[in-house]
Amino acid sequence: MCTQKGPDDHTEELYKRYKKVFENYICKTVLPSLEDKHEEFMLIDLIKRWENHKLMVRWLSRFFHYLDRYFIAKKCFPTLKATGYNCFRDLVYENIKVKAKDAILVLIDKEREGGQIDRALLKNAVDIFVALGEGGSSSIMDLYEKDFEAPMLDDTSSYYSIKASKWIQEDSCPSYMVKAEECLKREKKRVSHYLHSTTEVKLLDKVQHELLTVYTSQLLEKEHTGCHVLLRDDKVEDLSRMYRLFLRVPNGLDPVSSTFKKHVTSEGTLLVKQAEDAVSSKKEEKKDVVGQHEHAFVKKLLDLHDKYLDYVNNCFIDHTLFHKSLKEAFEVFCNKDIAGTSSAEILATFCDDLLKKGGSEKSSSEAIEEMFDKVIKLLAYVNDKDLFAEFCRKKLARRLLFDKSASEDHERAILTKLKQQCGAQFTSKMEGMVTDLTLAKEHQTKFENYFSTNPKAHPRVDLSVTVLTTGFWPSYKSSDLSLPEEMAKCVESFKAYYGSNTKSRKLTWIYSLGSCHLTGKFGPKPIELIVTTYQAALLLLFNNTDSLSYSEIKAQLNLTDDDVARLLHSLSCAKYKILNKEPNNKTISSKDVFEFNSKFTDKMRRIRVPLPPIDEKKKVIEDVDKDRRYAIDASLVRIMKGRKVLGHQQLVMECVEQLGSMFKPDFKVIKKRIEDLISRDYLERDAENPNVYKYLA
CATH class of the missing domain: 1.20.1310.10 (Cullin Repeats)
Known part of the structure; x- marks a missing residue:
């Protein structure tokens, strides 16, 4: 077919x-x-x-x-x-x-x-x-x-x-x-x-x-069961389900993360307010009680961060949107002052409490290491990292110089963590301080061996000297204290040793950091007194006389009125009255007369006579402001050197971006520094447009 x-x-x-x-x-x-x-x-x-x-x-x-x-x-x-x-x-x-x-x-x-x-x-x-x-x-x-x-x-x-x-x-x-x-x-x-x-x-x-x-806002904002309530009541399973559901919806996580941020911010702000109220109510009491409240505040802050970081990691599966919300929330209240104390200082004080002997934290090494990690995470939210570093340096200096550090390993551990978080420049000075103390121990051993070969040079007084590198340590007030003969011999003996071992190095003696052990021969019984170098120099004056006037003490010690008044107050008006004062009142005047209190006694055979501390906060802030001016100058010159010509707004923004990792520069300060650089011929304004700057080679 x-x-x-x-x-x-x-x-x-x-x-x-x-x-x-x-x-x-x-x-x-x-x-x-x-x-x-x-x-x-x-x-x-x-x-x-x-x-x-x-x-x-x-x-x-x-x-x-x-x-x-x-x-x-x-x-x-x-x-x-x-x-x-x-x-x-x-x-x-x-x-x-x-x-x-x-x-x-x-x-x-x-x-x-x-x-x-x-x-x-x-x-x-x-x-x-x-x-x-x-x-x-x-x-x-x-x-x-x-x-x-x-x-x-x-x-x-x-x-x-x-x-x-x-x-x-x-x-x-x-x-x-x-x-x-x-x-x-x-x-x-x-x-x-x-x-x-x-x-x-x-x-x-x-x-x-x-x-x-369709019902995103209604669902998340339900009056008694919405997202805010789930966060408040720690409904972890429901929050995980919310994340899984709204992850599917285009931009569905935006309102969830926004609610999360508001909730964390309100929780943190409440902690700040509670801490302020607690500190204010204790202002009239002892200072260490105030410090305890600040310490408790940091612990609550760390617990809060642990809690919500766990939410981000587990409920919200490490989503970047929630990490960003957590960061922005903590940046709000981690940069609030508490009763005039900055968060940078509070955090530095908390670290000091962890690291010093007799601190309030009695924990194992592992627990302290873990606490360091948490503090470093919290530090990431603090704007004034340079202020934190300066307070840390001051407190580290006190721990090292007065032998209050609980463990050198812990000191090095936190410096390593800070270095990883903030860079080598952040910790270079503090690392130098720790190294200085190690070298100082070697110096002390050599100094003691020096006397075995030069017995005539021995001052017949036990002497320990710590040699510090000027660039690493905070600046301290030095004075031309006229030392008593016994102490002057000690200084000369160390100068002789140091001069025989080093060349072209100048020693500057910081007597305000020294301490002395004296034996006071009082009528009832002899008592060992632990005092500062200044206090010791003053007390040794009474070996030759029973009574001295204010003006005589000032002349013999060669100190300022403020220093003399502070010393005399600690020895005659405080807890231990080693000197008797005439007239017998609580204030020091230039007409007062002092005599050795031979009847003084105490139940202890060794006592530490404290010297009223000087509040160094103001000086630390001044030093940091000074360093910031230098940092802004360096940043501006660095930017202009690379760009040659740049507008004002762009220069300011680039400067803020460069320095943002350490502190948040004030726009007004940047403007002043630009004017200063113009006056010093580093920059000049464009002839046609005053808002444009040119770099002068």
Whole structure:
């Protein structure tokens, strides 16, 4: 039939009859059967007819395989399989697609409401929409997407819109989120059971939009169960669920992180207020009580940071948005002063308490190391890191010089951590101080050995000298104290030793940092007195006389009125009255007369006579301000040297950016430093535009 020539070639007629057979069968058998059935029964019959049709197409296309190989290939007609499928699509599918779609949606909604359905039936029905797209003129998925998926997504939106509007009124925020998460899980499973895989993203987007996006603000701000309440009540599981849900929503985490930031800020600000109130109420009492409140404040701050950092790491899975919110929140209250004391000083005092002997923290080495790590994290939020460094340096100096450091290992450990966090420049001076103390011990050993070879040089007084490098240590007030003969011999003996070991090095004696052990021969019993070098020099004056006037003491010691008054007050008006004063009152005047109190006694055989401390806070702040001016000058010159010409605003912003890691420069100060650099011919203003600067080489 197909290989003959001329009028006997029936190939094309055979191809047409092949198509006619399908059309006749569909019109006479398939369509009448489907028209009588509805909903689930219609789907069952449709699937049965479709399976029969596929079987019929497969066998007939095999019988007439010759047509596919030669005739159809030559004429560019649709293949036998495509022709068979097209017949079903044009005659059955086009008539039945709306009914089939509606029947499927009814079953899906039934399952959403908790009913039992035949999932295999649904899968086979949905597969018809996909299969009939093959061989079409457009994409394979067009029929599925246009005739089934789009209406199904609209139906899903309507279904969850109704549900969400009801749940948002009736349920708490946690209950609503549980339902929303469960719905999303079920819809995802639904895709795997009977929908096409390409539908998953679109379907979940629709559900998320109706359940979460539409009601984001209402859900997060629910009066008694919203995000703020979950944070307040430590509802970790609910917060984790909130993160998982809103992570799916475009920009959905923004309001959550904003609420998180506000909550942490309010918690921290409350701690600051409580600390201020506690310090204010104790202002009239002892200073160490005030210090205890500040110490407790830092511990609460560390606990607060641990708590919310744990939230960020676990509930919010280390998301950068929440790290940023935590940082911004802590920067707000970590830079507030407490009763006039800056956060930098409070943090430095806390570290000092950890590191000194007899501090309030009685912890193991591991616990102290862990505390250091927490303090370093907190330091990252403090703007005035240079002020913290200067206070740390002052306190480190006192610990090292007065042997109050609990452990050299701990000192080096915190310096290492600070170096990693803030850079080598931050800790270089403090590292030099620790090294100085190690070298000083070696010097002391050599000094003692020096006397074994030079016995005549020994001053007959035990002497310990600590040699410090000027650049590393804080600046201290030096005075031309006139030393008594016994002490002067000690100084000369060390000068002789030091001169024999070093060349071209000048020693500057800082007597204010020294201490002495004296034996006071009082009537009742001798008592060992631990005093400062200044106090010792004053007391030794009474070895030669019983009574001295204020003016005589001042002349013999060669000190200022402030220093003399402070010394005499500590020895005659404080707890230990080693000197008697005439007149007997609590104030020191230039007309007072002092005599040795031979009747003084105490239950202890050794006592430390304290000297009223000088508040160094003002000097530290002045030193830091001075260093900041130098840092701003250096930054401005460095920027202009590289850029040559730059506008005022851009220069200021680049300077702030460069110095931001150590402190936050004041714009007014930067402007003053620019004017100063102009006056010193480092910069000049542009002749045409005064807001533009030029660098002068």
